[in-house]
Amino acid sequence: MSWFSPVFPVGAYSYSSGIEWAVESGDVTNAQTLLRWLRVILTMGGSYCDAILIAQSHRAVVDNDDRLLRAIIELATAIAPTKERFLETTAQGRAFLATVTAAWPCAALERLGNGETDPIALPIAAGVASAGHDIPATPAIHAYLHGQMANLISAGVRLIPIGQTDGQRLLAALENDIAATVERARAATLDDLSTSAFRADLASMHHETQYTRLFRS
Numbered sequence: 001m002s003w004f005s006p007v008f009p010v011g012a013y014s015y016s017s018g019i020e021w022a023v024e025s026g027d028v029t030n031a032q033t034l035l036r037w038l039r040v041i042l043t044m045g046g047s048y049c050d051a052i053l054i055a056q057s058h059r060a061v062v063d064n065d066d067r068l069l070r071a072i073i074e075l076a077t078a079i080a081p082t083k084e085r086f087l088e089t090t091a092q093g094r095a096f097l098a099t100v101t102a103a104w105p106c107a108a109l110e111r112l113g114n115g116e117t118d119p120i121a122l123p124i125a126a127g128v129a130s131a132g133h134d135i136p137a138t139p140a141i142h143a144y145l146h147g148q149m150a151n152l153i154s155a156g157v158r159l160i161p162i163g164q165t166d167g168q169r170l171l172a173a174l175e176n177d178i179a180a181t182v183e184r185a186r187a188a189t190l191d192d193l194s195t196s197a198f199r200a201d202l203a204s205m206h207h208e209t210q211y212t213r214l215f216r217s
Helices: 019-025 031-044 046-062 066-078 083-103 107-112 122-132 137-159 164-187 198-207
Strands: none
Touching (some): 019 031, 031 046, 031 164, 031 198, 046 066, 046 122, 046 164, 066 083, 066 122, 083 107, 083 122, 083 198, 137 164
C-alpha cells in the first residue's frame, strides 16, 4: 500500500495525464465530467494497459522468463502514446525503482538495472517488485489502480476545482470499476493491449504546448 500511495516519492502529484488540458478546454468542468473522464481512462485507456503490463511482468518474474520480461519492458515504453505520457511513466518508473531498491531490496529488481540506461515504465517496476516480494498480482494491480485514480482525482480537485469530499465520492464511485479492471487484466494477454481513450491522448498532446501549466503532463 505504501508503494502505490499518491505520496510515495515518485512525483506522481506533478502529473495530470492530460486532465489539465481537459479542464482548460471545457471537457472536464465538474465532478460528474471528471468521473466520466477517469472511468474511460481506467476501463478503456492507459490504466487498463498498465494493469495488463503489471500482470504480465509479474508472471514473467514468477516464471523466471527473462526473455519475456525484456520484451515486456521494451513494449511498455514503445506504446506510450505521447511524449508526456512517456515522461510520466518512465520518470515515475525510475523513481519507484530507486526507492523500492533502497528500502525494499530484492533479487528480482536487479533484472531491471537502474532505469537510467534502459527506461523502465512504472507498471513494469511495480509488477517486478510485487513478484519479487511474493505479493500476488491481483492485490498489487488493485492497489496500483486505486493509487493512480486517487492521484488523478487529486489533480482534478485542484484544477476544476472541486471539494475534497467530492473527490472522495469520486474514488468511491470508481471502486467497482477498479475491481472489474483488475479481473479483466488478470485474464488478458499482451495481445489484448489496446485503448479507446483517444480524447485523453489528444489532451496529453495538447498539454505539451499549453500556455500555463501546473502539471508536467
